[in-house]
Amino acid sequence: MNIMTRQEIEAILPSLELVPIIEAGFVAYSKGWAVVPPVGELLLDRGDVHIKYGYIRHDDYYVIKIASGFYDNGRYGLSTSNGLMLLFRQQTGELQSVLLDEGRLTDIRTAVAGAIAAKHLAPTDVERIGIVGAGIQARLQLQHLAAATPCRKVLVWDRTDAQREQYRHDMSAHGFQVEMTGEQQEILRQCNLIVTCTPATEPLLQVADLRPGTHITAVGADTPHKQELDGAILGRADLVVADSIAQCLVRGEIHQAVKGGFLAEGNIVELGSIVYGAIPGREDPEQITVADLTGVAVQDIQIAKAVYEAAVTTLP
């Protein structure tokens, strides 16, 4: 049994080619090879905890991931999000690895899913990347998009000036030309590859600003109450993609759009089905596409396995 600290995990991550690893997870999920029970949830006064767990049949491991969000943690100089992953052997139930990643692997696998959505759905000619939100996930999403498009022009919106400015500063150091806006409608007006990563509970982007040839990946809404996109955007889209149809019907943008009567359940396809070619991704530069990513345990399973396997082959 091995125990890995966040530092050890961080040291391994750059050696992993995560796009195919996470893509394989989405494929397994959409082919029905994954066993992913409903998310466990523990609500506390100052935060909430989610337990995601499951396995891919005939694989070596199962994974239990614990992730928490404690909203006052900033006061104590602590990260809001935290977590760990546990890897067990499918054959015997033996605990194989404790990955004390403090939520880092969840952040990374979420950003990689954004890159996968962009790879299959973004227009070939990206004029400008639009980022809604300026937190950790907004940073990671942009960094991971670099593999999916040559575009380095970015427009970022955030509610606060200071956050936008810090984002511009940090992402410029990664080779992006970042402009800032305080007008959220400018994102849809000026950008055609957009990622939303806020905890908003009311739509930030409106259908009136939507242009042909746009792709939006919505990452922020992972509960039944959060929402970043006007439901009419999903209604207008030519292709609406879920990481998990079952999960997106009960949480996230798709849930909101179906509830609002903008979208029919039959008009949703799954990201894994696009990855393995059962359903085409973007077919036309004028198409409007939306990917709703609520986070599925197969992503955790895949990244935990990859980190563990890299560790046992490289560690003494």
Place this chain on the structure above:
Amino acid sequence: MNIMTRQEIEAILPSLELVPIIEAGFVAYSKGWAVVPPVGELLLDRGDVHIKYGYIRHDDYYVIKIASGFYDNGRYGLSTSNGLMLLFRQQTGELQSVLLDEGRLTDIRTAVAGAIAAKHLAPTDVERIGIVGAGIQARLQLQHLAAATPCRKVLVWDRTDAQREQYRHDMSAHGFQVEMTGEQQEILRQCNLIVTCTPATEPLLQVADLRPGTHITAVGADTPHKQELDGAILGRADLVVADSIAQCLVRGEIHQAVKGGFLAEGNIVELGSIVYGAIPGREDPEQITVADLTGVAVQDIQIAKAVYEAAVTTLP
């Protein structure tokens, strides 16, 4: 953050007075102070995994416990049951301790619950202790009963001769006078404090053999399909006690007895209510009492906290 191995945990256990610790958990549960979501379950080809988790309000910690049973493990020289407990801070979500107990704390807290049931429900004059089953839990239950009764005379039943004989040998070394039987009806005929700890799916004890003044603690049945007691035994009992009424209505002996029409839902009381005195335990030497213990996350919370707190005050 501390990580404790099974050896370190074993070294701490003898210093803990576990009966009042686990009693406090049952009291918190029955007073409605505990938040205990439904058990998470992952079913695999060779085993199953249960995730029990929760917290007591205004306490310092929450606990997530992972326990597995892999039924072919004997072939590989591994224990069938396994597990670990994770202790987090309620205020910040920080992981405070990883207790790599390999299922030992679950075994112990289950045995302690048996001792608590006997403390409040067993007759004062125990003629002979009856043990149904001869596995790990059958050993631990008997050892923990030593604090609840001065009786050291034991009758054990198990399906196989070798298991019974091994049990007799092992428990004699702990100061018990153990006799064996291959006739399960002898347990109810000769004993008036009985613990059942088998994975049976059909009743082992029948109402025809039931005598006044008997207490039975049923520990084995923790799923909707397992059953050790004839439902009519619960119907005949003067007092039927659940560790958790909510949980016992969907799994274990009470579930079976209610389903079979032997027991009304309103005729079940909770162990915690007896511990804090809201409901009397045994009031008369002739009463027949049954306690159904399916295992509640408050037991895991209490034992994990106690081990961790003892460790941080004694470790360097």
